[in-house]
Structures are given as C-alpha cells and as structure tokens.
Amino acid sequence: GAGVSQTPSNKVTEKGKYVELRCDPISGHTALYWYRQSLGQGPEFLIYFQGTGAADDSGLPNDRFFAVRPEGSVSTLKIQRTERGDSAVYLCASSLTGEARAFFGQGTRLTVV
C-alpha cells in the first residue's frame, strides 16, 4: 500500500478484555516496529520484527502483551486482560532492512474503561 495502515483507528474496551491491533506495513518492508505513546510522552519501543520473527521484544511491558507477524507482512499486537494503564496510542512503523528511516502509521488509540 501507499503507507502504513493501522486498524482500528480507535478502540474502546472494558478492563479485563482482550484486544487485537492490526498493522499493515508498506509493501516490501521487512522490518516492522510497534511503539506505544502515552499521553504527553514520546513513543516508546515495544517490539521489532525482521520478517516473521520477533528479533527484539525487550520493550513489551509484561506477558499480557504479545505480537505476531506470521507471513512477514501484516502484524497483530495482542493485549490480554487489559488494564486502564494500557490506554495509549499504539504506533506501528515499517522500514527496509538496514534503513534508518521508518515510516509510521497513524496509530490506534486504545482506551480501557
């Protein structure tokens, strides 16, 4: 596609529920990143995929968070037993391998009530 696409753009869920956030990267980009941006802060790294594998998941805050990229393209960030503190904008970015520049999607705003 023309850019990184994230769906849904907004998600409101109840505390304790499970959510999935989708990222469709730019075609041909093998590197994919997830970031989380809390209110008033800069984006914080969550996880990086090179192809299908998670090469670095050191930013995932706990084991309620999990991400997959089964075919090396679309990625899904999964959050179990959501908590109010998970409320944030979740950003996805993609790049060509070895390229410093990453292209960002518009994000999914997650609100846990």
Place this chain on the structure above:
Amino acid sequence: AQSVTQLDSHVSVSEGTPVLLRCNYSSSYSPSLFWYVQHPNKGLQLLLKYTSAATLVKGINGFEAEFKKSETSFHLTKPSAHMSDAAEYFCVVSAISGGYNKLIFGAGTRLAVHP
C-alpha cells in the same frame, strides 16, 4: 546507551518569528538523528535526518537542524513560523541494536504559533 533530551516541553512563538526547538543527545558512537513532527490526529512525519554526512541538514517545510558533536546537540530551527507549524515535535536518535535501528524518542516539544 543512546538517549535524547528535549530541553523544552512547550515553545510558543508569534507567526513570522524564528523557531528554535532544542535537543541534546547521548550516544556511544556516531549517531543517526531525526526530527519527526506529529500534527493532531495524524501520524508521525519525518522532517529531516542526519546520518553523518553534512552537519547542517535541511528538511521539509523550511526546517533545518545542525549537528554539533562538541555540544552533543541537534537543534531544530526555522527562520519564520507559520500557523500550520503548530504541532508536537520529537527529536529521535537511532540506536543500533542487534543489527537494526531502534528509534529512541525524546519526550517531545509542543510548538504553539500565535497570530
């Protein structure tokens, strides 16, 4: 470890006056540095990047930044602010980790432009 510090959380200027957004970085080797802009309800857009070529980097919309190794700074400037420049600006350093570039963001500077 790599990090960035944006020295001002908020900057307010009048339309037509210069803009200065300050950023200091910490890196154990020659870094790649970026400025991104985020308009309300829009995605992050790359303004400019420094990757060890010319120290004065020109970006989009009239913005530029100068890499100063001696001061570990990468301040963003624009000679004349427009109303449309009002947004959140992020200074970013690229940290090479495991063979890939992990972006480390500053906390952001919110730029307000007044008529």
